[in-house]
Amino acid sequence: MTPTATWKRLLILLVCLWGILAAVPNAFYTRVEPHNDALAAIARAGGVATPEQAADVALWPSWLPSALMPLGLDLRGGAHLLAQVQVEDVYKARIDGFWPEARDALRGVRDQVGAVRRAPSPEDTLRITISNPDQLQLALAEVRKLVTPQMTLTGASTSDFEVTAEGNDIVVRLSEAEKAATDDRTMQQSLEIIRNRVDQAGTREPTILRQGSDRILIQVPGIGSASELKSLIGTTAKLTFHPVISTTTDPGANPGPRNLLLPAKDQEGYYYILDETPVVTGDELIDSQPAFDDRQRPAVSFRFNSAGGRKFGDYTANNIGRLFAIVLDGQVISAPQIQSHIAGGSGIITGQFTIEGTTELAVLLRAGALPAKMDFLEERTIGPELGADSIEAGKTAAIIGMIVVMLYMVASYGAFGWFANVALVLNVVIMMAILSSIGATLTLPGIAGIVLTMGMAVDANVLIFERVREELRDGMSPGRACELGFDRAFSAIMDANITGLLTGFLMYWLGSGPVRGFAVTFTLGILTSMFTAVYVTRFVMEVYMNIRRPKKIEL
CATH class of the missing domain: 3.30.1360.200 (Gyrase A; domain 2)
Known part of the structure; x- marks a missing residue:
């Protein structure tokens, strides 16, 4: 085989070495996680460490990588909530906020319109009564000056409030366009406030997503119960x-x-x-x-x-x-x-505050008040025991899948099957290293993606080895047959993996929750399998061929 350039060999070795070192912390999860938590707590305290935190920091060497794959709700346990935001509450707040402006505007023409008062009306409606109905049009014009014109996506002009005359009263309502815009702002604000509160509680990798027009899905791994999560996000701190x-x-x-x-x-x-x-x-x-x-x-x-x-x-x-x-x-x-x-x-x-109370109040005020009441339609607490069972089941599935694939490769291709197995193991290791480095949350569907990737990872090796067999049958020397096998199988490998990548991208783009977790590991697995199946396997085969220089290959 033609020797690979020295810089390529070094790059392959460095990537494999980095993958092993970056994946190692996941094998010592119970030691590395307290180490990372203690470092974060010490940083927040300005570098001051308690004896317990110092002991946790000593659990893992500081010179080794310490990034971990965060575990999702189905693996760690935690709380799941589905909340419905009462967006109608904001309509009342908008109407109540408009009343002082309208009252002040009418004070300027009080000599003509007379006394101004707010009449009883539904919560999403402002009804203003003046003592001199003959000047209703004048009062109407003054109130309409307060209305803010807006431009819709179609280019049509609209207003945030509709100001009309009904009988002897001025009636103010939110326009339909403003109601839609208000609903969207309310949902976005609720999402951001919930995210702020959950983040400030120090939880790991929460999932906070909008579902439909007025619902929010909240999943927080590592929290004790759904009631604890409700207490955390339900504190309004409305000032x-x-x-x-x-x-x-x-x-x-x-x-x-x-x-x-x-x-x-x-x-x-x-x-x-x-x-x-x-x-x-x-x-x-x-x-x-x-x-x-x-x-x-x-x-x-x-x-x-x-x-x-x-x-x-x-x-x-x-x-x-x-x-x-x-x-x-x-x-x-x-x-x-x-x-x-x-x-x-x-x-x-x-x-009558304590120092701790002022700190908590300041945090809640900075996070903001929820703009509307939330009703919890669904709540579940997932215990850590269930998550531990899922992890063990995922490990078992991954180990069994890897053993079966490795045995098949050895039975089909002999020594060359062992070369593919080395690449397969490195593929899983590098994939775990990348997931840890980017902080991607590992879920049960994500484990399924890893198991599927192990089966797909050897597809490229099968194409290469079958191509090598064809070249050997055509009378090529072992070295030349191996080289042509890699070169001529590359286009088929590339085509197959590009279609797989497109599928993974579409699942991530269009999916949510578990589908995205599967898409992340599936897509990363395709990329890492391309590297290990083509470059790592070729590197191992090249070393073998150059050392043994076999006259004949049994493949």
Whole structure:
């Protein structure tokens, strides 16, 4: 055989050596995983390690690779939830947010339209009544100035709100186009907030996907139960700032229309009556951090964006001396008196906090509030025992599959079958190394993809060896027959693998969940089998032929 260039030999050896070293940590999963977790915790703590973390770090040599294949929900165990987002909740919030703007706009023409009030109406509708119906068209024109024009994908112009006159009232509703856009924004925001909360809990490789128009699939490996996951993502941390109308100790007091009766968090039996429409909401919050107040008590500092800062500053300037309630998840956590104009859009939340409580609250506020309520349609807890059984079943299937393939190759091609078996083992090792390096999650379908790849990996060797047999029957020398076998089988190998790659890409693109897990290992297996079956096998055969220089090959 014509000798392979030295640089190619070195490259093949380096790739194989890297694959072995990068795959080794997966054989010591229970030692490497605590090592990695301890390193991450130490990094988050600024380099300070506890004795337990130091012991975990010592479980694995720092000079060896430590990347692992993350295990999916079906292998590690964990929680599975299917949630339905109540997107209609956001319509009410949009309508409630439009009312102060409409009221302020009509104040400018109050001499003509008279008194302005909000009439009872469905939650997704704003009905405004004026005391002088003769000026309804003037009021209608003023409110329509607040409507934001939008452009649809077809190029047609539309508006976010529909403002119409019904009888003597002005009626404001969300347009159908804005409802669709709002639904999409609500789903995207919910996905991002859930992902933030799950990531901050330190869980591994969560799956968070949108399903249909209003559903979200959440799968988190390694978490204790579905109820624990619901508690994690269901914490709303909804922050709002409301004007205080009065206080009371009567839990059954009637707050009046468009008002709220909320309890004080740290004062049992004490209640606040608040204006239902908040001055500023947590949606306009851009930062929150643990802090201390003037008396060195734990607190949380916050900062609004420009729009929120402007509203916060205007309200405090116009309401000096009044109480201003800070509401978190339906409880008044603080109701300070406005002493002066608070410019700059920043402030501090005080209360009966601990240092740990301020840290947790700051994290929840930064992650944001869920924009709408979620109903959980399906919940499952997958125990780690089931995952361990799946891993053992996958190992058994992989080992049996590899043994059967190896025995077949040896029985069919003798010594050349052993060359193919060396390439087969390296194929699996390199595939595991790549999966570990890119952080691809291994699932039960992924194990099926690996097992299938082992069977497909020897296809290229079968084509090569059969081609070598043909060349030997035509009277070629052993060295020349081997060389021609590789050269002339390459085009058929390439065609077969390209079609396989296209199938893998389509499964990954169009599929989700388990299908994608299968597609990842299947596609990587095709790429690694191309390398091992063609280049590694040729390298091993070339070494054999150059050392033994056989006059005849029994194939």
